[in-house]
Amino acid sequence: MYEELLIMNGYGQFVWPAFIFSLASCFYLYAETRSELKQQERIFFLEFREAQAKKIEFIKGKASTKEALSIN
Numbered sequence: 001m002y003e004e005l006l007i008m009n010g011y012g013q014f015v016w017p018a019f020i021f022s023l024a025s026c027f028y029l030y031a032e033t034r035s036e037l038k039q040q041e042r043i044f045f046l047e048f049r050e051a052q053a054k055k056i057e058f059i060k061g062k063a064s065t066k067e068a069l070s071i072n
Contacts, residue, residue: 006012 006016008015
């Protein structure tokens with residue numbers, strides 16, 4: 001039963017290497033894409049954290065201006 005599945009009427013010698021190559025290629029592309037995504041996420045979060053800090057400082061300065069104007 002299993003022998004017939006592996007042999008596939010003589011075509012198994014062509015089908016199984018192609019199947020293994022396709023599976024290996026898909027796994028390689030998955031691994032490369034995942035590592036690139038992790039790298040881009042690190043870069044994005046570093047830039048976003050810096051922009052967030054600048055935005056907070058700008059808002060603090062803006063709040064003090066409103067307080068100064070409201071006193072007068």
